Amino acid sequence: MPIRSTMAVSMLERIADGETHLVFDYIDAGNSADSVDRAGVSLIKWCAYHGDVSAIRFLLRHGESLQSLGDNYDLNGAVYHGYPVLCKFLIEQGADVNMPLAETGETPLHSALCKSNREAFDAVLRILLDHGAKPNCTTKPSVETEAFMRDVRTRAETPLHRAAAFGNETTIQMLLDAGARVDSKDIHGDTPLAWASWHLRPRSILRLLCYGEYRA
Template identity: 55%
Template sequence: MLERVAEGRTDLVFEWLEDANPVDATTGGATLIEWCAYYGDVSAIRHLLAYGASLSSLGHNYDLAGAAFHGHWRLVEFLAEQGANVNDAPGPARESPLHCALVRPATTTERVVSVLLRAGAEPNVTMEPGVETGAFMRDSRTCGETPLHRAAAFGSLASIVELIEAGAHREIRDVNGDTPLTWVSWYQRDTPVLRALSFGEHRVHPDRESMEVYLVGRPVD
């Protein structure tokens, strides 16, 4: 049964505990509550807590950063309600939960961003530049970016708009002097995203189409 929990069947935790098995059992190098957090199963976590498990076993700040990274908005909300610090930015990189969430465009990311901002997450927090980050599971280093910089490259338009409405500054610059508009340009995001991050003298023509469309041209009668 424990192997099945580790493979995603966290619902089996209920049966495991009803059979008087230990709440602190481990499998695959992790405890039951850690597996439930990995899969974002808040109901199973609450059940484990009722049987004596502790959120502190999830690690620093209840591993809110991990929940944000994996897109588990329900777990993020639950952990924040239990006292996890939504502005915690540990380690040499000073990577906040918002930074951890904004590594891919997804509906789950949008939900996590919403939950964090509503819980008081600071949208203009900057990371320490030049530090290795595991957020992309690759050889990558930080640039002193804000959550809006990451959203410009990897987030959805909805997340970008919500960050700005929460007070994120479009003009803020990373260690290289680049704004989120620079990042959105590097990653060749769609026109609505480009328009949302434009500021000052930087404007997007209302009839703008992609360079691909311009280069293809079109037949004229």
């Protein structure tokens, strides 16, 4: 529905900036739950971007659909931003914890292993694993990924490869306990241990990733 009033436009801009509590006033003022801003981004996408599940639920009660979030309700996006409550909500609504992104093959588990704030992301990781996420899925090889800065390409890596580079001991142990293969190899033949070594990870990490007769 077109946005007409200056007040409505202003509220949309503030919602986009993170003031998602204004969604309730915006709808109560008679605006549509499927409104979009000047760039064509919907209210529900902004609420998901900022991790506001209450606002999303409110929009759904007023006629919006989770389909507006995109494929698989953009579970990868919720995971990437480290929103455990939103991730759990989307999974409960039917999002597939093993659905890969079409372009890169990155699964939600891969998206949980791109940043260093492990407290938030390990909570997301636990939710994914508890709901059946498979730890040995690989990305497509040599595809530019939006999970990192420009020019970074996927390497047919598993989530454990990324955990070896960016996770902590708890992160890695969760994946191993879920059945992650410690000897899996990326497109270059590198194992998670190799990734950990490249990233100068501490000995406590290296020990978890050793296999065969080799020990750190």
